[in-house]
Amino acid sequence: MDVESYIEQAPESCRGVMRRAFAGNSLRAAINAKCLACCNYVREDITHCRVTICPLWHLRPYQVKAKKRPGRAQRSPAKASYAEEQSQVNG
Numbered sequence: 001m002d003v004e005s006y007i008e009q010a011p012e013s014c015r016g017v018m019r020r021a022f023a024g025n026s027l028r029a030a031i032n033a034k035c036l037a038c039c040n041y042v043r044e045d046i047t048h049c050r051v052t053i054c055p056l057w058h059l060r061p062y063q064v065k066a067k068k069r070p071g072r073a074q075r076s077p078a079k080a081s082y083a084e085e086q087s088q089v090n091g
């Protein structure tokens with residue numbers, strides 16, 4: 001199978017990343033393409049990949065991000081109350 005045939009057998013939504021990977025200019029595209037092919041192009045399966053011995057595991061796409069820390073306005077009671085006041089004033 002040649003590269004173009006390999007890309008064409010992927011779902012249309014994945015062909016862009018496959019093409020970028022095979023162009024050889026993007027490590028991110030290469031990792032994403034490898035994980036997509038590994039999981040038969042099911043993104044949710046990459047999210048739940050448990051193959052922790054895979055060298056790409058920490059770098060795989062579609063991971064669930066850890067919750068963001070609260071932003072400054074949420075951390076600061078003074079700013080939070082100011083924001084509440086403004087929303088009450090502005091409706």
Ligand code: SF4
Pocket residue numbers: 034035036038039045046049050051054055056057058060
């Ligand atoms: S990290 Fe998981 S999905 Fe990605 S290539 Fe490795 S085993 Fe496959």
